[in-house]
Amino acid sequence: MGKETRFTVLGAGHGGKAMAAHLALQGFPVTLWNRTLDNILVIALRGGIEVESQDEGPRGFGRLAQVTSDMKEAVQGADVLMVVVPSTAHADIAAAAAPHLRDGQIVVLNPGRTGGALEFRRVLRESDCQADVTIAETETLLYASRSDGPAQVRIFRIKEAVPLAALPATRTASVLAALASAYPQFIDGTSVLHTGLNNMGAIFHPALALLNAGRIESTSGEFQFYIDGVTPSVARVLEVLDRERVTVAAAVGIRARTAMEWLKMAYNATGTTLYEAIHNQPGYYGITAPPTLWHRYITEDVPMSLVPIAALGRRYGVAVSGIDSIIRLACVVHQTDYWRRGRTLDKLGIEQLSVDELNQLVLGGEA
Amino acid sequence: MGKETRFTVLGAGHGGKAMAAHLALQGFPVTLWNRTLDNILVIALRGGIEVESQDEGPRGFGRLAQVTSDMKEAVQGADVLMVVVPSTAHADIAAAAAPHLRDGQIVVLNPGRTGGALEFRRVLRESDCQADVTIAETETLLYASRSDGPAQVRIFRIKEAVPLAALPATRTASVLAALASAYPQFIDGTSVLHTGLNNMGAIFHPALALLNAGRIESTSGEFQFYIDGVTPSVARVLEVLDRERVTVAAAVGIRARTAMEWLKMAYNATGTTLYEAIHNQPGYYGITAPPTLWHRYITEDVPMSLVPIAALGRRYGVAVSGIDSIIRLACVVHQTDYWRRGRTLDKLGIEQLSVDELNQLVLGGEA
Numbered sequence: 058m059g060k061e062t063r064f065t066v067l068g069a070g071h072g073g074k075a076m077a078a079h080l081a082l083q084g085f086p087v088t089l090w091n092r093t094l095d096n097i098l099v100i101a102l103r104g105g106i107e108v109e110s111q112d113e114g115p116r117g118f119g120r121l122a123q124v125t126s127d128m129k130e131a132v133q134g135a136d137v138l139m140v141v142v143p144s145t146a147h148a149d150i151a152a153a154a155a156p157h158l159r160d161g162q163i164v165v166l167n168p169g170r171t172g173g174a175l176e177f178r179r180v181l182r183e184s185d186c187q188a189d190v191t192i193a194e195t196e197t198l199l200y201a202s203r204s205d206g207p208a209q210v211r212i213f214r215i216k217e218a219v220p221l222a223a224l225p226a227t228r229t230a231s232v233l234a235a236l237a238s239a240y241p242q243f244i245d246g247t248s249v250l251h252t253g254l255n256n257m258g259a260i261f262h263p264a265l266a267l268l269n270a271g272r273i274e275s276t277s278g279e280f281q282f283y284i285d286g287v288t289p290s291v292a293r294v295l296e297v298l299d300r301e302r303v304t305v306a307a308a309v310g311i312r313a314r315t316a317m318e319w320l321k322m323a324y325n326a327t328g329t330t331l332y333e334a335i336h337n338q339p340g341y342y343g344i345t346a347p348p349t350l351w352h353r354y355i356t357e358d359v360p361m362s363l364v365p366i367a368a369l370g371r372r373y374g375v376a377v378s379g380i381d382s383i384i385r386l387a388c389v390v391h392q393t394d395y396w397r398r399g400r401t402l403d404k405l406g407i408e409q410l411s412v413d414e415l416n417q418l419v420l421g422g423e424a
Numbered sequence: 425m426g427k428e429t430r431f432t433v434l435g436a437g438h439g440g441k442a443m444a445a446h447l448a449l450q451g452f453p454v455t456l457w458n459r460t461l462d463n464i465l466v467i468a469l470r471g472g473i474e475v476e477s478q479d480e481g482p483r484g485f486g487r488l489a490q491v492t493s494d495m496k497e498a499v500q501g502a503d504v505l506m507v508v509v510p511s512t513a514h515a516d517i518a519a520a521a522a523p524h525l526r527d528g529q530i531v532v533l534n535p536g537r538t539g540g541a542l543e544f545r546r547v548l549r550e551s552d553c554q555a556d557v558t559i560a561e562t563e564t565l566l567y568a569s570r571s572d573g574p575a576q577v578r579i580f581r582i583k584e585a586v587p588l589a590a591l592p593a594t595r596t597a598s599v600l601a602a603l604a605s606a607y608p609q610f611i612d613g614t615s616v617l618h619t620g621l622n623n624m625g626a627i628f629h630p631a632l633a634l635l636n637a638g639r640i641e642s643t644s645g646e647f648q649f650y651i652d653g654v655t656p657s658v659a660r661v662l663e664v665l666d667r668e669r670v671t672v673a674a675a676v677g678i679r680a681r682t683a684m685e686w687l688k689m690a691y692n693a694t695g696t697t698l699y700e701a702i703h704n705q706p707g708y709y710g711i712t713a714p715p716t717l718w719h720r721y722i723t724e725d726v727p728m729s730l731v732p733i734a735a736l737g738r739r740y741g742v743a744v745s746g747i748d749s750i751i752r753l754a755c756v757v758h759q760t761d762y763w764r765r766g767r768t769l770d771k772l773g774i775e776q777l778s779v780d781e782l783n784q785l786v787l788g789g790e791a
Contacts, residue, residue, distance in 0.1 A: 268753075271636040274655030275647075280639075288641030290717050290757040297756045350657050379756055382749035386635075389664045389746055390657040 060084045062235065063122075065135035067150055068142035069097050072167065074210040075202035076141055078106035078119030080239055088123040090131035092146075099207035100124050110212040132157035137165065137235060141198070143353060144170040144361040148404075151177045155184035162190050163232055165221070169194025170361040171253040172405045174224040175419075179406030193223040193232045196252040199242060220246030220255070227421035248419040254306040254313045254369075259362030260298045261316075262354035267386050268294060270350060278348040283341035292332035297379040299331070305366055308373040309412055350390055359387040364399030372402055373412060427451045429602065430489075432502035434517055435509035436464050439534065441577040442569035443508055445473035445486030447606055455490040457498035459513075466574035467491050477579040499524035504532065504602060508565070510720060511537040511728040515771075518544045522551035529557050530599055532588070536561025537728040538620040539772045541591040542786075546773030560590040560599045563619040566609060587613030587622070594788035615786040621673040621680045626729030627665045628683075629721035634753050635661060637717060645713035650702055653713060659699035664746040666698070672733050675740040676779055717757060726754040731766030739769055740779060 062085055066077040069091035077089040089106075091097045100106055101124035108115050125131055132138065132154050140150055147166060154164075158181070166173040174194040181190065201214040221236075221243040223229040229245055236243055246252040261283075266273060269286045280286065287295070299316040306313035320326040320334045328334035335341060347354055363384050370377035388395050402408035407415055429452055433444040436458035444456040456473075458464045467473055468491035475482050492498055499505065499521050507517055514533060521531075525548070533540040541561040548557065568581040588603075588610040590596040596612055603610055613619040628650075633640060636653045647653065654662070666683040673680035687693040687701045695701035702708060714721055730751050737744035755762050769775035774782055 265638070268634065269636070269638040270661075271632070271653040271655050271658050272639040272647075274657055275652040280642075285642040286638040288638050290641055291638050293759065294637075294753060294756050378752050382752040385745050385749040386661060389661050392660065 060238065062239065063134055063136045064088070064239070065090060065131045065138050067091075067131065067138060067140045067154075068146075069100065070141065071202050071204045071210065072198050072200050073141035074100075074106050074204045075108070075200040075212050076139055076167070077121060078108040078210055079115045079200075079212065079215075080139075081105060081119030081121055082108065082115050082117055083239055085239060086122040087119070088125065088131055088135060089121050090125055090128065092126060094126040096207075097124050097126065103208050105208070107206075107209045108212060109209070114212050114215065128153045129157045132162075133159075135162060137163045139165050139167055141167045143357050144168075144173055145357050145398075147173050147177055148180050151180035152184055155181050155186040158186055158188040158190045160189040162188065163235055164190055164192045165232070165236070166192070166194040167199065168197050169249065169252055170357070171256050171259060171365040172249075172400045173253070173361075174222070174249040175253075175405040175407060176400055178224055179404065182406065191223055191228045191232060193221055193229070194249055194252050195243065196220040196246055196255055197258075199240065216242060218242055218244050220244055220252055222246035222249045222252045222419075224249045225419060225421035248311075248416075250306070250309055250311050250415070250419050251313070254302065254309075254311055254366065255319070256302075256362050256366075257316060257319055258354075258358050259366060260295055260302055262358040263363060263383050263387055264294050264298055265291065266347065266350060266352065266354045267383060267390065269346060270390065273346050273348075273350055276346075278346035280346055281342060282344050282346035283335055283338070286346060287332060287335050289330075289332050292330060292335065294379065296331045298383065301370065301375065301377045301380050302366055305370040305373070305375045305377065308375045309369060310416055355387050355391065359384055360395045360399030363387075364395055364401060365405065368399075368401045372408070427605065429606065430501055430503045431455070431606070432457060432498045432505050434458075434498065434505060434507045434521075435513075436467065437508065437510075438569050438571045438577065439565050439567050440508035441467075441473050441571045442475070442567040442579050443506055443534070444488060445475045445577055446482045446567075446579065446582075447506075448472060448486030448488055449475060449482050449484055450606060452606060453489040454486070455492065455498055455502060456488050457492055457495065459493060461493040463574075464491050464493065470575050472575070474573075474576045475579060476576070481579050481582065495520045496524045499529075500526075502529060504530045506532050506534055508534045510724050511535075511540055512724050512765075514540050514544055515547050518547035519551055522548050522553040525553055525555040525557045527556040529555065530602055531557055531559045532599070532603070533559075533561040534566065535564050536616065536619055537724070538623050538626060538732040539616075539767045540620070540728075541589070541616040542620075542772040542774060543767055545591055546771065549773065558590055558595045558599060560588055560596070561616055561619050562610065563587040563613055563622055564625075566607065583609060585609055585611050587611055587619055589613035589616045589619045589786075591616045592786060592788035615678075615783075617673070617676055617678050617782070617786050618680070621669065621676075621678055621733065622686070623669075623729050623733075624683060624686050625721075625725050626733060627662055627669055629725040630730060630750050630754055631661055631665055632658065633714065633717060633719065633721045634750060634757065636713060637757065640713050640715075640717055643713075645715040647713055648709065649711050649713040650705070650708035654699060654702050656697075656699050659697060659702065661746065663698050665750065668737065668742065668744045668747050669733055672737040672740070672742045672744065675742045676736060677783055722754050722758065726751055727762045727766030730754075731762055731768060732772065735766075735768045739775070
């Protein structure tokens with residue numbers, strides 16, 4: 058589609074601002090939508106977002122075509138809808154967008170966490186959306202960025218390779234093609250089961266937060282999360298959770314990456330144990346813990362990542378008692394039923410499916 | 425029995441040395457047994473233990489009648505056997521003592537943790553012990569003490585009132601009478617279900633260790649365990665575990681004390697939440713965390729306290745998913761099956777019993 062592709066970025070947080078501004082700087086017509094108008098008023102007044110970054114990174118004023126909190130406006134002119142909101146909001150975005158979607162549009166969840174595209178599809182169907190829309194999700198967010206002002210964003214890093222999968226996977230190639238001129242970084246993620254089950258945050262974030270709960274709350278997170286917080290015992294818990302995740306993936310026919318493989322691939326960090334590999338990743342030094350347990354590491358990663366992994370495990374016969382323990386402790390700490398809020402199989406619209414049917418659905422056996 | 429009562433103290437750790445020396449200072453004939461002879465050689469050579477304490481506490485040289493690692497010698501001359509070993513060793517002590525026990529002897533587990541007396545009884549039966557021995561357990565250890573030398577012990581505090589129950593409870597009065605001249609601090613603990621289910625360490629120790637796992641291992645426990653380690657979220661977990669424990673107790677017909685009630689009773693510490701009540705207990709300030717996770721707070725309190733509570737819950741229909749989560753994380757951290765090592769109902773010899781039969785057993789309905 059070239060520079061003609063009309064993007065709408067849904068969500069004006071750290072990631073959404075970075076994406077909207079970066080796309081605009083590349084010359085694409087960009088609409089930025091945010092549910093709360095107040096948060097984008099300054100951007101609307103100035104007509105765009107100021108971007109900073111280091112070295113070769115994007116910088117300058119990204120002038121936006123449109124800034125709106127009206128979902129109809131946001132959707133109708135777009136070729137590609139880039140959803141950059143916490144995954145807890147994916148279902149609401151789907152319901153709000155459903156009446157306005159039309160044939161040929163592409164929706165990309167940045168990222169899907171676990172089951173994002175499946176949940177989006179389920180909500181569109183329940184909203185009687187008849188449009189032939191392609192839903193895709195990425196394995197992780199492309200940007201590491203921070204917005205320190207209403208119309209400013211600083212981009213620290215743009216990842217070099219981010220897996221993306223469409224639902225069904227037969228459409229992945231066309232999505233990658235549509236995004237290629239803007240984002241050559243996106244690569245074929247095989248299927249949304251792969252992107253969803255290669256979710257490392259699911260393994261790292263909630264367990265690290267809970268096994269350091271007292272320290273996070275009594276020091277407001279003033280310690281190195283992945284260094285001081287990852288001790289040999291804590292790492293053993295991560296290893297068990299990771300093994301459960303990979304086993305769940307195997308039960309649905311997927312060869313997921315282990316955390317060790319991911320550390321090697323993403324950071325060339327190795328070790329004989331996960332403890333060593335994490336401590337051998339220089340990038341983890343200096344990253345402080347979240348300042349509170351009311352943080353997306355629990356509020357998002359438990360319901361949107363751990364719950365669907367555990368739900369798949371239960372459905373297809375994999376013991377997930379380690380993951381269950383973490384979910385349970387998160388429920389207690391937040392006095393919240395994360396199972397009810399979370400992506401159980403009914404929320405993903407797959408509770409009736411055999412493993413074969415599930416694979417048909419994600420790979421391209423859709424009716 | 426007066427000063428004629430012949431005591432044998434089994435176990436020469438911090439608590440056993442304090443008890444042996446204190447009994448000797450009171451004028452009782454005392455035998456001290458320890459499984460490993462090396463640990464009591466100096467005591468044997470000197471003939472006793474030097475005691476220090478503050479204020480009105482016991483002090484001086486407690487001369488012992490006998491120091492031995494021979495169980496037959498330890499058992500045969502005793503009227504009362506005071507077992508002061510980690511509860512993980514109760515079953516071994518029972519098996520080793522079984523051939524030597526005779527009618528009329530009293531065995532007191534200091535303390536029983538959860539199910540100590542029941543487990544001791546089961547092992548004696550399986551060892552074909554025919555002697556009419558009275559088994560009792562205390563709710564907590566009478567002494568706060570520390571042994572800093574091979575034949576020295578410092579007593580910090582002797583608790584004023586410690587519940588004790590015999591199995592069956594019809595024998596509690598005679599045990600209290602036999603101990604009265606040495607230990608007027610022991611009071612009627614109603615039944616071994618009460619002493620076992622009023623086990624506060626079960627609730628506090630493993631959860632606090634695990635929810636502060638990263639900090640314990642990365643600082644070697646250099647923080648205030650009950651202050652820095654008990655934050656509002658951590659305390660919410662304790663509240664849920666405590667509620668499960670009290671509900672398990674209710675399911676077997678017992679009104680257990682809540683942690684809040686215990687803090688009020690033991691320390692006059694109150695608050696609207698458990699977090700507040702704990703922080704309102706001045707005695708908790710300055711107590712540092714264990715230096716490692718390989719500590720009895722997990723290695724003993726999980727198998728000997730949490731497992732039997734969870735096992736009773738499962739058997740009698742109480743949801744114990746919070747406790748289960750803590751047990752599971754402990755298993756993972758220590759790569760140990762604490763369910764297999766722990767006091768499940770078969771280990772307690774009660775797996776076939778209805779609630780009525782269990783109560784008959786502990787109260788005095790024994791055949």
